[in-house]
Structures are given as structure tokens and as C-alpha cells.
Amino acid sequence: MSKGSPGYLVSTFSNRCPRCRRGRLFVESNPYRLKTNTKMHENCAVCGQPTDLEVGFYYGTAYVSYALTVAFSLATFVGWWILIGFSVQTGDRRLLWWGVANGVLLVVLQPVFMRLSRSLWLSWFVKYEPDWKNKPIEKENTERVVKEQMGNW
């Protein structure tokens, strides 16, 4: 990885444009401003990549968000198992407490997952272009954009 080219994971997890890995995808930088936290820039402010490729583009993120939720729960389950442990003995409430803790974390992290799933989703359609300054935006990523329908899904 050359210097000055942000990595895939870093840029995706910080909700950056997948094409230039620099521009921010979301208007609001705080995921906990719940009214505006999924509002996206129409185009990347840095390279001009549209963020809404076609009508209903982000519909599939519901599945991504679900997969993230499952993966996260598995991770906390394993972590809990190693650090605290489980048993099936009566009176052992550790499994119950994991459920409660995990449930609370999922609710708290929901806005972060929602944004991350959009960022991931877009990154699967738009390739990284290190030379974004000189190369035009790929036609396949702009021809289906319906300006009037943006955000209407």
C-alpha cells in the first residue's frame, strides 16, 4: 500500500467514498444525530462519484445490516464465553446476561451499523481508483442515476 492511499477497511469503516477513499459519504459526521444520520452527499465532494447509483440502491443494505448484527453477536458471544463463561446449570444467569448486554450494545450501535452497511454496500459496486483525479467516473456507475429519485426509496 503506497503512502497517502487509505486502505479499504479504514476508508470503509470511516464511511469514506470507495472511489477516492477520501470524501465523506455522510453529510452528518455524528451517527447519533438520528434525524440526519443517514443523509448522504449526492456526489463525493472530493472526486464527484455519485453515492446513489440507482433507484432503490440501498434497499439491500437491510441484509448487510442484518449480517453485521449476527457477526457482532457471534463475536460478543465468543468474547463472553472466553472472559466470563457459560454453563447450563440452573441458577447460572450468565447466558441471560450476555443476551441483555448484547441486546443493549446492538441498540446503541444501530446507527453505526446502518451507516457502515451503506458504506460497505457502495464499496462493493464502486471500485477504488487511485488515479481518481485524472480518470473519469465509470459509466456503469452513473448511467442509472436518476437525479429526481435520489433518496426516494
Ligand SMILES: [Zn+2]
Ligand atoms: Zn470520492
